[in-house]
Amino acid sequence: MKTDVVNQTSQEGVRVKIQRFGRFLSGMVMPNIGAFIAWGLITALFIPTGWVPNEKLSSLVGPMILYLLPLLIGYTGGKLVSGIRGGVIGAVATMGVVVGVDIPMFIGAMIMGPLGGYVIKKFDKAIEGKIPEGFEMLINNFSAGIMGMVLAILAYLGIGPLVLGLNNALKAGVEVIVNAGLLPLASLFIEPGKILFLNNAINHGVLSPLGLQEAKEIGKSIFFLLETNPGPGLGILLAYWVFSKGMSKQSAPGAIIIHFLGGIHEIYFPYVLMKPILVLAVIAGGASGVFTFSILGAGLVATPSPGSIFALLAMTPKGGFIPVILGVIVSATVSFLVASFFIKRSGTEEDLDKAKERVKELKNKKEDKKVEIKKADNVNKIVFACDAGMGSSAMGASRLRNRINKNGLDIEVVNSSIEEIPSDADIVISHKSLTERAKVVAPNAEHISIDDFINSPVYDELISKLKRNKGGETDNTDKKESDNNVLKKENIKLQLESVDKYEAIKIAGQLLVDGGYVSSDYIDDMKEREEKLTTYIGKGIAIPHGTESSKENVNKSGIVVLQFPNGVDFGDGNTAYLVIGIAGKGKEHLQILSNLATVLDDNDIVQKLVKTNNVDTVYEVFTSN
Template sequence: MATTTSASPYHAADSPSENGGGGGGVRLRVQRFGTFLSNMVLPNIGAFIAWGLITALFIETGWITLIGDALGYGGGYGFVEDLGAWGSGADGTGIVGPMITYLLPLLIGYTGGRMMYDDNLRGGVVGAIATMGAITGADVPMFLGAMIMGPLGGWSMKKLDALWSHKIRPGFEMLVNNFSAGIWGGFLAILGFVIAGPLVTQFSNGASRIIDLLVENNLLPLTSIFIEPAKVLFLNNAVNQGILTPLGTSEAQDAGQSILFLLEANPGPGLGLLLAFTFFGKGAAKASAPGAIVIQFVGGIHEIYFPYVLAKPKLILAVIAGGMAGIATNLVFGSGLRSPASPGSIIAVWAAAPPSSLLGVTASVVAAAGVSFLVASFLLKLDRSDDDGDLTAATAAMEARKGKKSSVAGNLTGAAAERTGAIRSIVFACDAGMGSSAMGASVLRKKVQGAGFTDVTVVNKAISNLRDDADLVVTHQDLTARAQQRTPSATHVSVDNFMASPRYDEIVELLQQTNAPDREPAMAGAAAGGGTAEAATGGAGDGLLATEAIVLDGRGSTRDEAITQAGELLVGTGAVDQAYADAMHERETSVSTYMGNRLALPHGTNEAKSAIHRTALSFVRYPQGIQWKGKDVTFVIGVAGAGDDHLKLLGKIAEVFLDESQVARLEAATTPQEVQQILGSVSV
């Protein structure tokens, strides 16, 4: 859940500073490792939910069987029994077992491999092949094996590909790529079968024996002493995704449920703490606690209550006591979950609970909340200090411990905190990663480099290709929420003008604060990212922008009419098929192609690129102006870029329209040849 404020364009959490002490460095590395594990699992939570629902409905003790028995339909239920079977025998029956044995680990392995190969599909494929070896080499669900073999496959394939990169003779690329992935994947599958599978089996058996020992001696509640502080320090991903989820899934396969899924995910301790602040807190903490309850208990975002603990560290005793009470209650009722509850919402907890455990699971949440509330209330009533100011400081402390800002915790203070970590990577993202993002990235890159920050990278990507490793992400304001979901660790900046957004200057100011706080600001002219676009022979005047594709007095008065005319000009010069011109309208329905400085750059969708015969531009000027989603537009340039040509085109167009003198010349041009001369620097 991300927040936006009018006071600052920076909405989400920042990347960590690397200047922490030794202990902080170890903690940061553990946090990052936990985040890495979580990033392999979380994209596949839908598959876990699907498996959990099928299990809940169709296994022998599932809802359908229980309802049938209650209605007097005893005995077998035909295909229901087949679907719920754990095995997958020769008759092809059984779906529950194969999903947990093969589907879920393979998805995790594929995701891990793809992550390690910079979101490359080859890394995912090799990671899945390697994971298959671990799966067949063990008799327990290979989640841990997938978390090892998947990333290993992707990382090693990336290193191997780098050895012969740019050395393959033309025409042999597909042959080399396919055979190298197949051979190396086969080798890793054997390695996984021989080594990873048995090792993970031994680890799982050892960890299971420890858990069994705790259960047999009624000591399992003591795990809260470690789990609850770990949550506040953001080490929970390493514990939950790395140990509890794999072990819990293995136990659920045998017993139909596992208490391990609730050791960390129980929302009760946090609920009790927030309730105590609601009734007995003071100042900002008391005022914000009711809203935080909804986010934590229903939304499942537990991090919302961490600042309350950090504001008064002694309250860690309340959540520890609540966690222990919840675990003890589950032990008494013999209850657990069938699958992980992610996020830790009460809705997810109930959805993952088998019918026989609903009462116990609910009781565990109530008990955890009750005990946490009582302990926290007692401690708050003893506390005579003022809460005002504590929560803001605690939120900053939480973010420092977490290693990044929290968009959720920002709700507690009402404003985004200042960013302190250095910014090294900036990503400009849009739907397809081509048109608007390429233009924006080009403009921003010139500003950043003009300000002297040559070590900061500025690239453009599609939102679907974003990874949570960028320091700062820039998007159109209509896309910010989507980008925040994919990159929660980044600072997010929203713009509505790709050419001349004031946010770009604010980003430069932020760089001056975080990357070089003591150095003098760069010259305004350099930071402006302008510069005169020199007229050149060739380029737009030599094929890219044909004379017949230039209109100095555009017809129509609406955005759609302008797009139609720009597309017709491209079709008329033979640069594109009509399908591409139609796709220009489709592209506009997602995000506006208005760029700022009275310029719009309509272009087709990525799927329509096959309808491009050659790279070309069209130019239409509307002297009276037209409205483009509430913005005044004078110039409409239709863009058809074959391959990656559009990136170069947009960058060159940006240079021209950042120069006010060149824009004035375009306004005053009386012949198509003058327009060709002014846009002469636009080339590929």
């Protein structure tokens, strides 16, 4: 029993190390995907078999893939290890493996780039505090130059030939597999590898370098399609949408959009883990797709970013759309049929949340710790940072941005790569494996480590603390309720008799005055606003408020709600059954309007508000959002 535990722990350690290795490879490649796409588009357009053949412009293809792309990878690898100084040494060292060969040296760049960064980092640490005053620049420049020279020569004479031999051996082995028609069997490793989060190591460590070399020789490569094919995951999600029930059925359509269009594979992993037998479905879908790609001669000109159907089509060469599309369709269909069989057969609804927890475990996650925000009283910009600055960080930023806006907080939320974190960031949110790097780039920001960009519990706590500390307020509950209670129950008036619209506005304005939200002049401001442009917004709702110049008459933000069951004529045939008077302090004016629009966008909610005679019902609708 003890031996089994030790073996399991050892295997887990190996898997985690492979994941980290894959993440590091991804960190070298993903920031340069734009350059790969640029090269791919030039290739697809201007080579002799391209869309618009051009001999002069096609001369860019060779130098870009032989020199530019490996040097970018080498620079990024060095920078990951030791900042810009490491990046420069990494690029110089990479030049040593690039010169003298006629194949793209991506594997060599992935070795020499980080090695260059590591060497200069160790040297800088060794001489730290030992440089005579006034000689800093001289020593820094010459040390970088000397080490770059030594590493470039070492790479040219030793590592380059070694990598070339390894590359040729890999190429020969792959050719044997392809010629034997066994390439579809690669799905036995690739598809489960995705679920285990080893896809970065597989794609960026093996498939992309092989694909780029093949693309240089024949203008396209099937290797770019093996891991990035969205078909198997699409089939899984479609099967859940059609044959499942409960939360998994309801969430599947949204997951399809994120996966198939956005290219984020991770979204469908929990659906496979709910029923682990479905790994057979993704393997079958992947293998059938590869088989279809093979017999139809499908291929892409470069690595797609990151694997959505749009990315695949953008990297498809002239005349290659039908094979690529058919391969995706076949893989999705086979995956769908196999998954449908198992989903219908089980007849029970699995727990999607538990499956997501299993995803966290596979990624070596633990529950996010409680977060302490020191700068919550003066936050203007929150940055989500990941290796490439897209994908998961973009989704995290989008989710938090929506929450920020919904809660009326005037805070900018953006996403970026780790190396490009804006200098004016107040809070930086990053995966726990990247936080130390983020701290180096943005030492003055508050840093939050999370495990899951999509469903982190940190977001709830962060929103709560930002709201509580907005404007430097304390945690005193009584003070918050007295100063910041935007809507009070006594300001909700139901079953009112119909009146003229200006009388309705006057009633709303007087309630705002009585509540201490505004001065009495604000009522005239509301009437003036109505005269200039109606505040009727549709669906039987009017939202009277002051003009831009009336902000000086606002003491604090607040709203009042008036219900007129028989309606108030707001002109042009528009009848308002709900009249909601608002006053916003500073920029909160527009935010209150935005929040109200969100609440009142649901027709069922509007009808409930129009018909109810219960103040608590109205209060709950407006305060629960």
